Amino acid sequence: xxxxxxxxxxxxxxxxxxxxxxxxxxxxxxxxxxxxxxxxxxxxxxxxxxxxxxxxxxxxxxxx
Amino acid sequence: xxxxxxxxxxxxxxxxxxxxxxxxxxxxxxxxxxxxxxxxxxxxxxxxxxxxxxxxxxxxxxxxxxxxxxxxxxxxxxxxxxxxxxxxxxxxxxxxxxxxxxxxxxxxxxxxxxxxxxxxxxxxxxxxxxxxxxxxxxxxxxxxxxxxxxxxxxxxxxxxxxxxxxxxxxxxxxxxxxxxxxxxxxxxxxxxxxxxxxxxxxxxxxxxxxxxxxxxxxxxxxxxxxxxxxxxxxxxxxxxxxxxxxxxxxxxxxxxxxxxxxxxxxxxxxxxxxxxxxxxxxxxxxxxxxxxxxxxxxxxxxxxxxxxxxxxxxxxxxxxxxxxxxxxxxxxxxxxxxxxxxxxxxxxxxxxxxxxxxxxxxxxxxxxxxxxxxxxxxxxxxxxxxxxxxxxxxxxxxx
Ligand code: SF4
Numbered sequence: 001x002x003x004x005x006x007x008x009x010x011x012x013x014x015x016x017x018x019x020x021x022x023x024x025x026x027x028x029x030x031x032x033x034x035x036x037x038x039x040x041x042x043x044x045x046x047x048x049x050x051x052x053x054x055x056x057x058x059x060x061x062x063x064x
Numbered sequence: 065x066x067x068x069x070x071x072x073x074x075x076x077x078x079x080x081x082x083x084x085x086x087x088x089x090x091x092x093x094x095x096x097x098x099x100x101x102x103x104x105x106x107x108x109x110x111x112x113x114x115x116x117x118x119x120x121x122x123x124x125x126x127x128x129x130x131x132x133x134x135x136x137x138x139x140x141x142x143x144x145x146x147x148x149x150x151x152x153x154x155x156x157x158x159x160x161x162x163x164x165x166x167x168x169x170x171x172x173x174x175x176x177x178x179x180x181x182x183x184x185x186x187x188x189x190x191x192x193x194x195x196x197x198x199x200x201x202x203x204x205x206x207x208x209x210x211x212x213x214x215x216x217x218x219x220x221x222x223x224x225x226x227x228x229x230x231x232x233x234x235x236x237x238x239x240x241x242x243x244x245x246x247x248x249x250x251x252x253x254x255x256x257x258x259x260x261x262x263x264x265x266x267x268x269x270x271x272x273x274x275x276x277x278x279x280x281x282x283x284x285x286x287x288x289x290x291x292x293x294x295x296x297x298x299x300x301x302x303x304x305x306x307x308x309x310x311x312x313x314x315x316x317x318x319x320x321x322x323x324x325x326x327x328x329x330x331x332x333x334x335x336x337x338x339x340x341x342x343x344x345x346x347x348x349x350x351x352x353x354x355x356x357x358x359x360x361x362x363x364x365x366x367x368x369x370x371x372x373x374x375x376x377x378x379x380x381x382x383x384x385x386x387x388x389x390x391x392x393x394x395x396x397x398x399x400x401x402x403x404x405x406x407x408x409x410x411x412x413x414x415x416x417x418x419x420x421x422x423x424x425x426x427x428x429x430x431x432x433x434x435x436x437x438x439x440x441x442x443x444x445x446x447x448x449x450x451x452x453x454x455x456x457x458x459x460x461x462x463x
Contacts, residue, residue: 012170013411015401021175028177031170054401056411058123 001045002063005035009059016060019051020044033059074102075111075349075373082447083315083344084391085377089113093378098362101373104242104349109371110364111350115382115403117362118374122407127353127372128158129410141356141368150253152285152292155300155410162409165293168284169413172221172275178416181217185424188216193432201462202439210310210459211302213425217417218301222294223274224263232256236299240452253295260294261287297414304346305418307448307455309425312340314445314459315393316426317438322395327430336395337422341404342386343393345377348454351406376403435463 003023012031016024023044025034040048045064052060076086092099097114112118121127130146149156154165171177196208215233219226238244238252264276264287271277275297279290316323326332350373359366366372380402381390388397405412412418429436438445439460446457 011166011409011411012174012413013405014173014175014416015411017175026174026176027171028174029171030167031172031174032167056123056405056407057409 001040001042001048003035003038003040003048004061004063005033006059006061007032009057010055011057011059013056015054015056016051019054020047023048024051072100072102072108075104077104077349077449079447079449082442082445083311083318083393085345085348085375085381089375089378089381093382098364098366103371103373107371109352109373110361110366112361112372112374113378114362115379115385118376118379118403119407120361121353121372121374122351122403122410124353124359124408125159126356126359128356129156129162129353130158131156131352131354141354146354150292152289152294153296154293155296159409165285165289166409166413168279168282169275169293169297172278173413173416175416178420181221181417182420182424184220185213185217185420186428189213189424189428193428197432202460203462205313205459205461206306206310206456207458209425209429210313211306213309214305214421215302217421218298221275221417222297222301223267223272223276224260224294224298228259232259232298233302235259236303237451239299240303242450242452256295256298257291260291260298264290264294300412301414301417303453305421307346307453308341308344308418308422310459311344311346311455312422312426313429313436313461314438314442314456315340315344316430317436317461318442319393322393323430326395326426327434330427330430332395333423333427335397335399337419337426338399338402339393339395339397340422340426341418342380342390342402344454345380345402345404346454347376347404347406347452349373349452350375350377351410374403376406379403433463436461437463 010033014026016033017026023036023040025036027034048062052062076088078086080087092113097117098112101109101111103109112121130149154162192209192212196203215229216226235252235256238248267277267280271280276294279285326336353372355366355368355370355372357368383390386400405415439462448455448457
């Protein structure tokens with residue numbers, strides 16, 4: 001699985017962190033999303049899809 | 065403007081149950097999730113009641129947040145035709161202006177920062193509950209607890225003196241009162257802007273470690289913009305959360321099985337908070353956008369210039385999206401993304417703070433006042449039909 005994020009789109013709502021704290025974080029300075037693991041194990045798919053579905057700015061894309 | 069058409073309905077606003085949106089929304093959602101409607105203020109527009117459709121509107125960059133209705137008719141809308149937003153009020157801006165202002169603030173409202181605030185919020189909550197216990201019931205939960213908690217928290221964060229609360233709470237309420245005259249709204253707005261403006265100048269002279277001082281230090285904003293940002297955060301930071309705390313309390317009292325379930329299993333609090341946000345959706349009349357060009361939505365062509373209302377309360381009851389029966393309050397309902405904080409680039413900046421406050425407030429209230437009950441019949445609780453943010457005007461309780 002491959003995750004890509006678009007930091008320009010991110011509005012720092014933190015939904016991804018609530019969905020999967022081990023995969024997403026927010027930069028302290030500006031709250032913009034930080035991807036902790038761009039290629040997580042396949043078991044994390046549901047969680048990642050949850051994060052992508054929650055993101056209000058559609059900044060997270062997943063390729064299973 | 066198009067003439068009023070007899071077959072066009074008016075957006076329903078009358079509730080039959082204090083916790084449910086008006087019953088007509090269910091039929092609309094099922095049959096016409098995107099429908100032409102006359103809005104409560106008489107404007108011709110479109111009412112969007114389905115979850116997916118509402119999300120689509122709120123995520124669509126062609127839907128502008130600059131609020132005045134432009135004109136109906138087709139063809140692209142020129143930027144010059146859009147009203148100029150009040151400086152600092154980024155809720156009513158589109159990118160790139162919106163992006164610039166929001167980015168200056170997002171770092172202050174991250175999940176981590178807000179969680180770090182938990183002990184401070186819990187302390188404020190405990191102090192209010194001590195005062196409530198000392199005063200004894202019956203007492204108005206809004207004035208004693210639901211309003212002071214978020215007010216104290218946002219004042220602390222922003223660096224606004226809480227001693228000035230009477231003025232800013234009154235002026236904020238005027239801004240979201242549906243029946244306020246234009247004069248009253250302007251006067252309240254000026255009073256708030258003036259108050260924040262004086263504060264900003266004081267922070268410039270003597271900065272503290274609050275958000276306003278932080279913004280002053282960036283040197284990115286004019287005093288006028290700083291005051292505008294301050295007004296927005298102060299207003300959004302206390303009205304919405306205060307009403308969520310009071311209305312959630314009333315709702316749990318009216319669903320004793322849910323209150324019991326939460327008391328028996330405090331670990332349910334996270335899902336309970338999301339469920340209450342979804343179920344109660346206090347932005348009761350929805351969120352307005354203006355179509356900048358013709359937009360296809362749910363099989364309709366929405367002409368450029370149209371006003372479009374995405375109904376958050378209706379989308380949050382959509383059975384096509386939520387599992388089980390979305391019209392039932394279920395504090396253990398597995399989370400699915402809801403619309404209570406909106407969606408798209410304007411999704412609530414303070415949502416993580418709201419979660420921390422709701423969790424702290426409801427947990428401690430349940431814990432300290434297990435025998436809490438309404439001090440008058442539920443039908444007599446004055447509901448806020450007349451405000452943009454739904455809730456209760458007063459909630460007399462005893463224990
Ligand atoms: S959910 Fe989306 S907008 Fe929010 S922090 Fe994550 S990537 Fe950014």
